Amino acid sequence: MTVPQVGPSGVQTPPLMIVRVFLFAALRERAGAREVAVEAPAGITVGVLRGLIAAAHPVLAPLLPNAALAINESYATDEFVIQPGDAVALIPPVSGG
Amino acid sequence: MFRITPDPLDPVALIATVQTDAAGAVSLFAGVVRDHNLGRRVLFMEYDAYPPMAERKMAEIAAEVCARWPVTGIAMLHRTGRLEIGDASVLIAVASPHRADAIEACHYAIDRLKETVPVWKKEVFEGGEEWLEGTPVTAETGAQGAE
Numbered sequence: 001m002t003v004p005q006v007g008p009s010g011v012q013t014p015p016l017m018i019v020r021v022f023l024f025a026a027l028r029e030r031a032g033a034r035e036v037a038v039e040a041p042a043g044i045t046v047g048v049l050r051g052l053i054a055a056a057h058p059v060l061a062p063l064l065p066n067a068a069l070a071i072n073e074s075y076a077t078d079e080f081v082i083q084p085g086d087a088v089a090l091i092p093p094v095s096g097g
Numbered sequence: 098m099f100r101i102t103p104d105p106l107d108p109v110a111l112i113a114t115v116q117t118d119a120a121g122a123v124s125l126f127a128g129v130v131r132d133h134n135l136g137r138r139v140l141f142m143e144y145d146a147y148p149p150m151a152e153r154k155m156a157e158i159a160a161e162v163c164a165r166w167p168v169t170g171i172a173m174l175h176r177t178g179r180l181e182i183g184d185a186s187v188l189i190a191v192a193s194p195h196r197a198d199a200i201e202a203c204h205y206a207i208d209r210l211k212e213t214v215p216v217w218k219k220e221v222f223e224g225g226e227e228w229l230e231g232t233p234v235t236a237e238t239g240a241q242g243a244e
Contacts, residue, residue, distance in 0.1 A: 093230065
């Protein structure tokens with residue numbers, strides 16, 4: 001979902017999108033929710049999104065350095081650009097088996 | 098078959114899904130909840146997972162296995178929710194013409210599952226509970242074919 005924004009001078013600023021981030025395990029328990037929403041400019045990278053998540057949800061911040069981000073069910077580098085509608089998930093260190 | 102399920106795991110049924118007339122060997126790995134960890138008495142475990150991604154990552158591991166060993170069938174199941182002592186949390190079945198390949202491929206598959214598949218376990222022990230320290234994943238280590 002994108003929200004076109006027009007600045008005071010009529011100049012268009014980058015549209016904002018709402019990024020829904022799925023949470024699991026310790027992250028889910030800390031947030032008390034299966035997902036959180038973050039408002040972000042369209043075209044941001046995974047690395048920038050990490051900072052926005054930490055700022056919007058400080059309770060998650062201590063766990064973010066060890067968490068991977070998955071975009072559309074694949075692990076993504078911090079340089080990866082997020083598109084509106086992408087499935088975003090925070091993946092803490094895995095412990096299956 | 099690559100599946101995350103809340104239901105009890107059935108090893109005999111899983112073996113049947115990989116068995117063919119060309120397979121002289123089927124190797125089965127079962128991960129089972131044990132009653133102790135880190136000197137603590139374990140009461141039960143809680144498993145969480147990201148099912149669509151976990152199933153995708155299991156299929157990627159199967160592709161890696163098939164590129165390295167002459168396997169004729171491979172299947173993986175991981176259970177979620179509350180598991181009691183003795184319950185199977187994960188099953189991997191690998192079939193191949195000869196036993197060495199089936200055993201090695203099965204060993205590789207469970208090691209990779211523990212590195213990349215988004216599943217988590219919380220240990221509930223006498224006196225507390227804790228999400229167990231896991232393996233951090235990066236885009237590099239989590240990519241298909243990475244080791």
